Amino acid sequence: MRQKPNAAGLIAALDTPDAARAEGWAAAVAPHVGLVKVGLELFCAAGPGVVGRIARHRPVFLDLKFHDIPNTVAGAVRSVCADRAAAPAMLTLHGGGGAAMIEAARRAAEDTLGAARPAILAVTVLTSFTAAALAETGVAGGPAQQVLRLARLALAAGADGLVCSPQEVSRLRDAFGGAPLLVVPGIRPAGSAAGDQARIATPEETAAMGADWLVVGRPITGADDPAAAAAAIAASLPR
Numbered sequence: 001m002r003q004k005p006n007a008a009g010l011i012a013a014l015d016t017p018d019a020a021r022a023e024g025w026a027a028a029v030a031p032h033v034g035l036v037k038v039g040l041e042l043f044c045a046a047g048p049g050v051v052g053r054i055a056r057h058r059p060v061f062l063d064l065k066f067h068d069i070p071n072t073v074a075g076a077v078r079s080v081c082a083d084r085a086a087a088p089a090m091l092t093l094h095g096g097g098g099a100a101m102i103e104a105a106r107r108a109a110e111d112t113l114g115a116a117r118p119a120i121l122a123v124t125v126l127t128s129f130t131a132a133a134l135a136e137t138g139v140a141g142g143p144a145q146q147v148l149r150l151a152r153l154a155l156a157a158g159a160d161g162l163v164c165s166p167q168e169v170s171r172l173r174d175a176f177g178g179a180p181l182l183v184v185p186g187i188r189p190a191g192s193a194a195g196d197q198a199r200i201a202t203p204e205e206t207a208a209m210g211a212d213w214l215v216v217g218r219p220i221t222g223a224d225d226p227a228a229a230a231a232a233i234a235a236s237l238p239r
């Protein structure tokens with residue numbers, strides 16, 4: 001999934017510890033989404049085998065946000081790419097892990113799967129962070145500045161794209177043009193609860209700013225009818 005979609009596409013985040021429930025959601029939303037996301041909650045509860053089962057419905061975005069020394073991250077990438085049939089289409093690591101870690105991840109993916117390797121996405125500043133929360137970690141200057149700094153580093157190190165909030169999409173497009181994949185959580189349809197997300201926007205706003213993929217979890221999975229919720233969000237996106 002390293003190629004860019006023609007217009008902004010939808011990714012449903014299957015956040016649950018219950019593999020059967022996640023598979024049910026994947027089957028239900030499949031007609032309306034480009035990918036489904038397996039994150040830490042599902043992966044840790046159900047184990048690596050869940051990726052292949054979910055991938056029967058839609059390609060998987062494996063969002064484990066690797067962040068470790070280069071050798072360890074390279075090993076983790078080799079492990080999740082080992083079974084070609086169950087390999088994810090995209091995976092994440094933290095941009096803050098540094099250039100050597102990102103280079104090692106990309107090399108490991110290429111060595112394991114060649115041209116069929118997953119897209120490597122660098123998480124910049126988590127969408128749950130406010131400027132104040134970021135400052136508490138020792139990063140001054142606010143999320144926008146830190147996102148640009150990490151984006152520059154990650155793309156130079158070989159990342160195919162970035163995970164950012166809706167609020168940084170326009171600035172990233174201005175700085176880096178159309179090529180990097182921009183994968184954007186923190187999406188909230190009008191009227192839905194923000195929950196722990198701090199830097200948010202609606203699907204329509206985020207698509208208009210130039211996002212490639214919109215990641216939506218609870219507004220879909222918490223709905224009475226997840227398929228209908230996914231269909232409504234997909235229909236709101238420009239084609």
Ligand SMILES: O=c1ccn([C@@H]2O[C@H](COP(=O)(O)O)[C@@H](O)[C@H]2O)c(=O)[nH]1
Pocket residue numbers: 013015037039063123125126127128163164185186187195197215216217218219
């Ligand atoms: O900065 C980030 C990176 C990843 N996420 C993930 O996206 C989904 C969002 O779920 P919602 O329920 O729509 O809030 C979730 O799986 C996160 O792990 C993110 O939110 N922000």
